[in-house]
Structures are given as C-alpha cells and as structure tokens.
Amino acid sequence: MSAPVRSDSPGKLAALIAALTAKGIVTEDELEASEAQTDRASPEIGARMVARAWLDAAWRRLLLSDGTAAAEAIGVSMAGAPPLGVLEDTARRHHLIVCTLCSCYPRAVLGYPPHWYKSFAYRARAVRDPRGLLAEWGTSLADGVEVRVVDSTADYRWMVLPVRPAGTEGWDEDRLTALVTRDVLVGVSLPQAIPAGAESG
C-alpha cells in the first residue's frame, strides 16, 4: 500500500504552501486553478478519445502521433500538463502502464489516479510479474498477445488505446465511450462489449 497519511501531513502541507507563496513560486490562485483542472478531468475524457479513434482513422493518427494535440483538439486544456503519449494495443500486443518511481498518471485526461495505482504492490508487480497481476485483475489475454509494460519514469504521461472489442459494429461514439473505463485506459482491463439490452440490467 502507499505510505500512510500521518496526522501531521495537513500541517506540513500548509507550511509548504505558505513557504512557496511567500517566495512567490506559486500563488494561491494558481494552486486552486490547478486543483480545479484536475477535479474537472475524468476518465471519460480519455474514453471519448479512444472511442473517436475507433471511429475516425484521421483522428486515430493524430492521437497516436501527438496525444497532447489530440486532447486540445477536443477542448481539453493541456496547458502546464506533461506531454501525453498514447500507446496502441494490437491483436499481438497489450500495454500496461505503471510508474514504478512514484505515481505519474495522465491526470489531464484521466483525473486523479486510483489508490491502487499508487500502491507499492501495483508498482512493484506490474514490471516484475505483469501476467500474474493481469490474471488477478481477471484480465486474460488471447494466445499470442505479448505484454509491453510501460514504466512512466520521466516527462511523458501515457494512456492506452485498446483494441476495439468485437460485437461493437455500428455503435456510435457515446456507446463506445461507455465501454472504456479508467482501468482499460491504464491497461489492467480490456473493454468488453455489453450485449444490447443488458446495459441497464
């Protein structure tokens, strides 16, 4: 698990903010704007980018070549955000994203990382035993699919473009978007087509 919150954490945070604002490194307004931007982001942004890539070949090319430009093209502010890279799953390759050094995560398009993404267990096991980890997640890969673990160690943030599941022919963008969860965008799960009529069940 990640480090426990200590009772003196809020006090230390307040002292750090006071020191940074006193030195003019950040302002309270900038901190609030940054927090508001992450609060607004959610995995639905990433999901919509994926659904659009499944429907539009030109958009798909933009997404894979420059994730930041693709996000901005649908109105997501990437100002101040690290560059976004998008990794394409294929019938032969599955991507799994982790940050072993801390918890780097594409917050601009996925929002806050889930607690497990920051846990020592996930960070250690994703690189060491990715197939064991995926199995515990209930994710089984087809025979012949190789796993490529992406350790987000530096200045990029990464998101997965999964393979469009069978059984989704003719679906529109909204319906496809609903298939793409946060876990799918990190690569611990695969999108599953929900049979028509079972969606509200």
Added chain:
Amino acid sequence: MTAPGDAGFAPGSIVRVRNDWPERSGPCHVRTPHYLRGRSGTVQRLLGRFPNPEDLAFGRPAPSRALYHVLFEQPPVWQEGRPGDELLVEVFEHWLEPAGAESRAATGAAS
C-alpha cells in the same frame, strides 16, 4: 556524468543503462529505475529534450537533456516474465551508453 552531445542515439540503437548508483553518494533524485541499471535495451525513439530532473529536484539550473523511449526484454530483467514480453521505459541520454550485441548478452544483474 558527461553532458550529452547532440549526436544522440538513433532508433534501433542498442544501449546499456549505466550501472551507476548515485544514491550511495548522498541525496539525489534519479528517474532511472534501479532494476534497469546495467541492463541493455533498444532505443525506440527520441521523446524530446527535457530539463534534467536531477537538477530540477534541487532547484539548480537544469539544462535540457535528450529523453528516449527504450525497450527492454522482460526476462532476463525479471524472471517472472514470459519471453517476448517487454518493458518500455523513458531514460535520459546521460544514463545511456552504446552497447553492442556482445555486451547485451553479458548484462548481469545490478548488485
């Protein structure tokens, strides 16, 4: 650490991650995971140039350094993996040195 030149590593270059452990010499901030020190991989592409986090973390002037996406075979880095599986990791140029096929075969575990 030597300053990186502009020559850089072309995609497909075999590189070795330096087997350096600056953590042993005092406080530092390194973005190269322990498990890759001394390991060899293949440069996939140049991601760009970014201020060196090892300087940024200490508020020092941080010259930009080339950052590469480098591909490693999962075993032998981790024995739990399956042959054919891979690790794709961002590594700064000053942590990389050229490596031939010979040194790739000889990469031992970092201590």
